[in-house]
Amino acid sequence: MNRERVNAPSMFASAARIFELSLGQMLWSRRSVFLGILLGGPVLLAAIVRVVVEMYARGFRINGASVAGPAVFGLIIWLLYIRFIVPILGVFFGTSLIADEVEDKTITYLFTRPIPRSAVLLGKYLAYVVCTVLLVLPSVILVFFLIVPMGGGSIAREFPSLVTDLAMLALGLVAYGAVFALVGTRMKRPLITGLVFAFGWEPAVLLFPGYLRRLTVAYYLQALVKHEMPQDSATSVLLQLFHEVPSVATSLLGLAVIVGLSLWSAGRAVENREYVLEQ
Amino acid sequence: MPIHDQGYRRYGGWRAPRGQAWSVITRAGVRAMLAKRVFLGLLLIAWGPFLVRAIMTYAAYGAASIPQASYFRPTPETFRGLLGPDGFGGVLIFIITVYVGSGLIANDRRANALQIYLSKPLSRSEYIFGKLAILMTFLLFVTWVPAMVLLVLQIAFAGNFTFFRSNLFLFPAITTYAFIEATVLSFAMLALSSLSKSARYVAVMYAAVIFFTSAVYGVLYAVTRSSSFSWISLSNNLEQVGNIIFRMPAKYDTPWPVSLLVIAVTVAVCGLILERRVRGVEVVA
Amino acid sequence: MAPIVAADHLSKWYGQVIGLNDVSVTVPSGVTGLLGPNGAGKSTLMKLITGQLKPSKGSLSVLGEPIWRNPALYFKIGFCPEQDAFYERMTGLEWVTALVRLNGVSETEGVAMARRALETVDLVDAADKKIGAYSKGMRQRIKMAQALAHDPELLILDEPLAGMDPIARRKTIRMIKDLGRAGRSVIVSSHILHEIESMTANILLINQGRIVAEGNVHQIRDLIDEHPHTVYIRADQTRALAREFLTQDDVLSLKFEDEAVVVQTARPDAFYARLTDLAASGELGGIHEVTSPDDNLQAVFQYLVKS
Numbered sequence: 099m100n101r102e103r104v105n106a107p108s109m110f111a112s113a114a115r116i117f118e119l120s121l122g123q124m125l126w127s128r129r130s131v132f133l134g135i136l137l138g139g140p141v142l143l144a145a146i147v148r149v150v151v152e153m154y155a156r157g158f159r160i161n162g163a164s165v166a167g168p169a170v171f172g173l174i175i176w177l178l179y180i181r182f183i184v185p186i187l188g189v190f191f192g193t194s195l196i197a198d199e200v201e202d203k204t205i206t207y208l209f210t211r212p213i214p215r216s217a218v219l220l221g222k223y224l225a226y227v228v229c230t231v232l233l234v235l236p237s238v239i240l241v242f243f244l245i246v247p248m249g250g251g252s253i254a255r256e257f258p259s260l261v262t263d264l265a266m267l268a269l270g271l272v273a274y275g276a277v278f279a280l281v282g283t284r285m286k287r288p289l290i291t292g293l294v295f296a297f298g299w300e301p302a303v304l305l306f307p308g309y310l311r312r313l314t315v316a317y318y319l320q321a322l323v324k325h326e327m328p329q330d331s332a333t334s335v336l337l338q339l340f341h342e343v344p345s346v347a348t349s350l351l352g353l354a355v356i357v358g359l360s361l362w363s364a365g366r367a368v369e370n371r372e373y374v375l376e377q
Numbered sequence: 378m379p380i381h382d383q384g385y386r387r388y389g390g391w392r393a394p395r396g397q398a399w400s401v402i403t404r405a406g407v408r409a410m411l412a413k414r415v416f417l418g419l420l421l422i423a424w425g426p427f428l429v430r431a432i433m434t435y436a437a438y439g440a441a442s443i444p445q446a447s448y449f450r451p452t453p454e455t456f457r458g459l460l461g462p463d464g465f466g467g468v469l470i471f472i473i474t475v476y477v478g479s480g481l482i483a484n485d486r487r488a489n490a491l492q493i494y495l496s497k498p499l500s501r502s503e504y505i506f507g508k509l510a511i512l513m514t515f516l517l518f519v520t521w522v523p524a525m526v527l528l529v530l531q532i533a534f535a536g537n538f539t540f541f542r543s544n545l546f547l548f549p550a551i552t553t554y555a556f557i558e559a560t561v562l563s564f565a566m567l568a569l570s571s572l573s574k575s576a577r578y579v580a581v582m583y584a585a586v587i588f589f590t591s592a593v594y595g596v597l598y599a600v601t602r603s604s605s606f607s608w609i610s611l612s613n614n615l616e617q618v619g620n621i622i623f624r625m626p627a628k629y630d631t632p633w634p635v636s637l638l639v640i641a642v643t644v645a646v647c648g649l650i651l652e653r654r655v656r657g658v659e660v661v662a
Numbered sequence: 663m664a665p666i667v668a669a670d671h672l673s674k675w676y677g678q679v680i681g682l683n684d685v686s687v688t689v690p691s692g693v694t695g696l697l698g699p700n701g702a703g704k705s706t707l708m709k710l711i712t713g714q715l716k717p718s719k720g721s722l723s724v725l726g727e728p729i730w731r732n733p734a735l736y737f738k739i740g741f742c743p744e745q746d747a748f749y750e751r752m753t754g755l756e757w758v759t760a761l762v763r764l765n766g767v768s769e770t771e772g773v774a775m776a777r778r779a780l781e782t783v784d785l786v787d788a789a790d791k792k793i794g795a796y797s798k799g800m801r802q803r804i805k806m807a808q809a810l811a812h813d814p815e816l817l818i819l820d821e822p823l824a825g826m827d828p829i830a831r832r833k834t835i836r837m838i839k840d841l842g843r844a845g846r847s848v849i850v851s852s853h854i855l856h857e858i859e860s861m862t863a864n865i866l867l868i869n870q871g872r873i874v875a876e877g878n879v880h881q882i883r884d885l886i887d888e889h890p891h892t893v894y895i896r897a898d899q900t901r902a903l904a905r906e907f908l909t910q911d912d913v914l915s916l917k918f919e920d921e922a923v924v925v926q927t928a929r930p931d932a933f934y935a936r937l938t939d940l941a942a943s944g945e946l947g948g949i950h951e952v953t954s955p956d957d958n959l960q961a962v963f964q965y966l967v968k969s
Contacts, residue, residue, distance in 0.1 A: 116764070136589065139593065201575065201577075214733055215733070286415075294468075375745060
């Protein structure tokens, strides 16, 4: 090989090659299979609900009042996807982008190549985004087609809202993934930090008035949800009371800033950190 | 012969009776966790709710002349609240379970240490029990122990046994519920830990089990406005059983024997998983 | 010729533990063996040379440039790490191709380079097998392949012979020597001394984070003139020989073994000269075997490490 003629791949070209390498690893790993099963949960739930409704042919009723499928779909989006699945996927994959390679001791091969270390992180992050989007979006689409027709709901009428929901969930995966990639590169116990952030800090801080809530992904993401927030608990009722909804533009900008800052900071951490592998 | 044989000689000293090897695993595990400063900090934080209650109890009896101080007096609900799995205490129980339990068997599987353990005079049950006891020790330390200490403090600050005598059920209730909670959470975590070689993966699986089942119940509750599906969530089952044990009104519509049955089935299933997974060799075919 | 690695007062510590302690050394081109017991600092030095760790103090340059945060240098460096870690689901060819493509080559060129590397390490037949199904020796060789695929100037091999069978070991040793002869520089670390000895005479001895000795193994041996040289002589008349030796003041001690006498001498050159004369004259019977257990790396190493 004539070493003089081959140029070092650019940051994005390097990231693209890492992306190719990592996507296959992520898609066919045991954890993705497990997560695929997890994402089958909402589909199974939707299927059971649909079968029960069809069998009894009375439609869905809450306190005697008939409830249309779109409302139920909105509940599922809120309670399962936004409050649980998207953050947990972000925690699970995001915190382990580099940590997995360190644990498996394969990081050496990537860090002794003529590519910036941050390209490794970026490539793996992109693979995470594609992998999770490929897992989550089909699940949502299946739930949509199962639930929405109930109680007179119209798929055609609700289809634009499905597209919005898919885009919003994809954005959520992008944002949470970036935040937890940062957590994964900077913290010693990223998983616990991530779980506390997603299921402790965010729900708590959203209840506080003032600027604190702007330090969460949920504040911007939940503003993009068109469905009505469910009132399944006292916390939800309180959230509705204090719910301050930024505009779509503000939310998109906020999420973009979060993603950009998180990835930049995570890249810097990876460039400067020494990874000492277990012997 | 005056010259003694310098070769290998069998140990002729005292040996513990068979069946106690689990305590070696437990002691080593507990010591290893206590050597971590971060974990000690976590344990300290886990005693935070107790500290708040203790100060309130002190204020209740120390400032008895102020009428409002009586609001701070402990009730059976106070002790129930200390034990989780709901509230701030529940969050800390979750974190401790993940911190201590996720690597208990997963790390041994990663290091291929199961073969080494099981090649010693140590049965699989002893190994599992030893690991279980590590997690249960810490869970009871942040649930049963603070509740008992609070009970003792209540008697000490009140200067009489009136509250204790009129709530004689409290001591067995605290003990029973704390043990049920510690047992089911420990079994669940240990079973998940035996399924993987990555402690991180185990932690997420555990979080998924806890939060996902709660989320599914949330959906069903929001849709049907009925809490009879609460048996789906492990946390809800524990809450239901806890309320019954503490003679409080049931939180959900699910009959408490159903919740107890689900807990028992969970423990049984986890036991089965452990029986299949904890082996010196992997059976391929 | 410029040194391939130059360390100047290089130290590395992990918290309270010193991995490398004030090391100043230059590694010339060619094949260099890095020797040391476990925990000596070999891996730390290797990780510093490959840019995985940052020096705590001092400086380190590889091929004339600092390596830390200098990914462009990896065009010229190939690293074969010690750990047995791979993407098990990929085939050998896929894995080596994916890694060599990170050097900026196209898919076609990457496959070609990977195949050439697999040919060098004799893994062409197993190229399309998943790495998870490889034997230990094959796994070592595929690691070598990924280090060689992009044709680097400098190869850094951390325990490359671990787990290999004797035939594969011999082949790898020959390959390393061939690489050296072809103008590549190779740094090989090991604690198996006779393997290093068979690859190169140029060694770097490390112990407890310090460089104990560097250079040609024979030169090092010559420098240790305080260390008595042991000579084993199997002969017909061992006692007569012993009586003769005892008259010479450079003989420090002797002992008898089965049909042999083992002598310790402070001046091996003079002793060997006299022994040659005795053997030639035959006046003290036949001398059948003369060997020196000291004149190998093991003895040098044990002596230096112990002191």
